[in-house]
Amino acid sequence: MTGLWLALALAAGAPSAITIASVRGEQRIPVTLGADGAPMLQARALLAALGGTFKQQDAWLDVFVARQQLRFLLAAPYVVVDGKIQPLVSGATVQRDTAYLPLQLVSDVLPRLFAERYRYDVEAARLMDAGWQLVKGTGDAAATAVPVSKPRVLGTVQPGGTLRHQHVVTVDAGHGGVDPGNPGVFFPAGLKEKDVTLQMSLLLREELRARGITVRMTRTRDTLIALGDRGAYCTEECDLFVSLHVNSLPRRRGYTDVRGYETFFLAEAKTEDAERVAQMENEAVRFEPETEATAERQGLDFILKDLATNEYLRESARLAELIQRQLGTVNPGGDRGVKQAGFMVLTTARRPAVLVEMGYSTNPADARILTNKASQRRLASAIADAVVGYLVDYERKMGDDS
Numbered sequence: 001m002t003g004l005w006l007a008l009a010l011a012a013g014a015p016s017a018i019t020i021a022s023v024r025g026e027q028r029i030p031v032t033l034g035a036d037g038a039p040m041l042q043a044r045a046l047l048a049a050l051g052g053t054f055k056q057q058d059a060w061l062d063v064f065v066a067r068q069q070l071r072f073l074l075a076a077p078y079v080v081v082d083g084k085i086q087p088l089v090s091g092a093t094v095q096r097d098t099a100y101l102p103l104q105l106v107s108d109v110l111p112r113l114f115a116e117r118y119r120y121d122v123e124a125a126r127l128m129d130a131g132w133q134l135v136k137g138t139g140d141a142a143a144t145a146v147p148v149s150k151p152r153v154l155g156t157v158q159p160g161g162t163l164r165h166q167h168v169v170t171v172d173a174g175h176g177g178v179d180p181g182n183p184g185v186f187f188p189a190g191l192k193e194k195d196v197t198l199q200m201s202l203l204l205r206e207e208l209r210a211r212g213i214t215v216r217m218t219r220t221r222d223t224l225i226a227l228g229d230r231g232a233y234c235t236e237e238c239d240l241f242v243s244l245h246v247n248s249l250p251r252r253r254g255y256t257d258v259r260g261y262e263t264f265f266l267a268e269a270k271t272e273d274a275e276r277v278a279q280m281e282n283e284a285v286r287f288e289p290e291t292e293a294t295a296e297r298q299g300l301d302f303i304l305k306d307l308a309t310n311e312y313l314r315e316s317a318r319l320a321e322l323i324q325r326q327l328g329t330v331n332p333g334g335d336r337g338v339k340q341a342g343f344m345v346l347t348t349a350r351r352p353a354v355l356v357e358m359g360y361s362t363n364p365a366d367a368r369i370l371t372n373k374a375s376q377r378r379l380a381s382a383i384a385d386a387v388v389g390y391l392v393d394y395e396r397k398m399g400d401d402s
Helices: 002-012 044-049 104-113 131-135 195-208 228-232 270-289 289-309 315-327 363-369 373-398
Strands: 015-022 025-033 039-042 051-056 060-065 067-071 078-081 084-086 093-094 098-102 117-119 126-129 170-171 214-217 240-247 261-266 336-340 351-362
Touching: 015 044, 015 104, 025 044, 039 044, 044 051, 044 098, 060 098, 067 104, 078 104, 084 373, 098 104, 104 117, 104 126, 104 228, 126 363, 170 195, 170 228, 195 240, 195 363, 195 373, 228 240, 228 270, 240 373, 261 270, 261 315, 270 315, 270 336, 315 336, 315 351, 315 373, 351 363
Parallel strands: 015 126, 170 214, 170 240, 240 351, 261 336
Antiparallel strands: 015 025, 025 039, 039 098, 051 060, 060 067, 067 078, 078 084, 093 098, 117 126, 261 351
């Protein structure tokens, strides 16, 4: 209700048109109201005035302006810039094959991100480009360069920054093939944990790639990958290993009331619930050939005892904290915290590794979040933001910030 109230409040004070003053002259763009009552601008007319372009790819509208890409997930109240989410009152939409962008892009987002280039006059409903003075007064427009500033990313995951180096992240979709994972009590008919983890992993791959990160997948289809083989996808040139799962509880009094998300790293479990989750996920070895399953069981105890000298333990915990924090910005299910347990799937990763339980299939509200396309995208984007936040901090600690 808050978003709708703000949209209506904005609409009440919205101008009937705005003026774009740039090196192309002055152009007026009519303001229309979207389905939610928020003021909108036709994308084609606006970007023609700004000297930008746009293209639609599935549910995304990619806008290119001031040498920068801004990504709008259609109907979602945010824009993604440099891999960071900027909240909006209302999102981009497509109505009858015509794309519309929120007025807030002109009145707020561009002036904040490109303060050296754009200034918005609220009273005059006018966005002015720094190069506008060249065609209105002194100076030679052809000889003088229009300044293009690097966007200031607001509301970053961690102390901000941009990745300076190429990174590789391995994304693991839990279960698969003959291993269905948990049955998905409140999932739509026929959908199981293995299906949801694959959907989420593919979305996470897309979000990470959009942030300039190379992604390896343990699986991209419905097939079984042995637990001991998954972590091996993250070797020398890989930076992080992220395994996605869905939690569940056995039938008992009040079991459908429990919900929320939690992120694990590899260490001996400190609570009974953490041990329960690890045992539940480790039971997947029963679907593997006997020799592989036996070897995994024998190796787990040794690896857990050796964790005191594992250089990646602290880094895994740090990554888990960032993922947990970012999920809290988009998942209303409740923060169940960062935990540790003996997950077999994490034992063979030779880099920082975490396992994310994104919610409970045994809770109806969590099940809706985990199977709704829009909320799946938000979860994937949040995890991707956490990964970028971790890698930026890592580069800084390694002295790559100079």
